[in-house]
Amino acid sequence: MRSYSLVAPAKINLYLQIVGDRPDGFHELVMVLQSIELADLVTVRPIGAETIQVRCNHPDVPQDQTNLAYKAADLMVRQFPDYFAKFGGVEINIQKRIPLGAGLAGGSSNAAAVLVGLDLMWNLGLTHSELQELGATLGSDIPFCISGGTSLATGRGEQLDGLPDLHDIYVVLAKYRDLPVSTPWAYKTYRQQFGDTYPKSVSEIETRKQQSRGMMAAIAQQNLAQIGKLLHNDLERVVLPEYLQVQQLRDRFQSLGVLGTMMSGSGSTVFGLVESQAHAEQVREQMKGAIADPNLDLWVTRFCPSGVRLATS
Numbered sequence: 001m002r003s004y005s006l007v008a009p010a011k012i013n014l015y016l017q018i019v020g021d022r023p024d025g026f027h028e029l030v031m032v033l034q035s036i037e038l039a040d041l042v043t044v045r046p047i048g049a050e051t052i053q054v055r056c057n058h059p060d061v062p063q064d065q066t067n068l069a070y071k072a073a074d075l076m077v078r079q080f081p082d083y084f085a086k087f088g089g090v091e092i093n094i095q096k097r098i099p100l101g102a103g104l105a106g107g108s109s110n111a112a113a114v115l116v117g118l119d120l121m122w123n124l125g126l127t128h129s130e131l132q133e134l135g136a137t138l139g140s141d142i143p144f145c146i147s148g149g150t151s152l153a154t155g156r157g158e159q160l161d162g163l164p165d166l167h168d169i170y171v172v173l174a175k176y177r178d179l180p181v182s183t184p185w186a187y188k189t190y191r192q193q194f195g196d197t198y199p200k201s202v203s204e205i206e207t208r209k210q211q212s213r214g215m216m217a218a219i220a221q222q223n224l225a226q227i228g229k230l231l232h233n234d235l236e237r238v239v240l241p242e243y244l245q246v247q248q249l250r251d252r253f254q255s256l257g258v259l260g261t262m263m264s265g266s267g268s269t270v271f272g273l274v275e276s277q278a279h280a281e282q283v284r285e286q287m288k289g290a291i292a293d294p295n296l297d298l299w300v301t302r303f304c305p306s307g308v309r310l311a312t313s
Contacts, residue, residue, distance in 0.1 A: 001087055010038045010105060038098060052092070057095055072142075073092060101180020132160070186266035215232070227259075239266065239268075246267050
């Protein structure tokens, strides 16, 4: 039985609308999710003992049962106990490039890679849909991380409809290394502050969902300038007032004339969209010059059309 190394891309949100409450306690969402080339490398390899081991080069990543990659392997063990008994356990090695607590779905992407890797290693022959169904039981972003590209995500984020791929769009990411934002806190705070505005009827919910149509049209037309103008994230309403450094990153990107800027997910990463790699490199250097903080990390990357995939040599 061979090992598999998989590229696990991060994602950004181009659109995040909180429509209202769901009966299961989650929020009803409308999101546009986009894979980017910034990625972790996740290797799964067989080990003789019937156990799950997690290794990571980042000291702050848990290497026990609390790691979402571990939970993904444990789910596969419980779903396919005969294969686990036949082939034994797995070691998961994560080479981390996606920052932590960043709103970039790094943990979800790692878990997605484990699901895909064990499907290959155990020769299960699962379809994308079957893998996504398993992933949805662990986290709402995992189904998207498996398929990747550009997608409309509804429900609690696990219901996906593919959108046309967006090509040659570059992204500058900015995040303070020591500034994570808790996703549960962000959604809970939003509910506390704006829950009284949630729709009470099915018709009002459907009307609110139509607010994303402008972004859908811009993506269909490959209109990058319009996509930049229509970036939207409801969670900015609670995160930006609480985390002034995130607001300052957004303001700085705006002052540099990017096509659009927004916080991704629940933060704390802020991104700016630009049309070329040269412009992206220029914006990164301008951000460095404007904010002389050794804790500020900056990346230049671009959109990619796929989610988890096998690494090439």
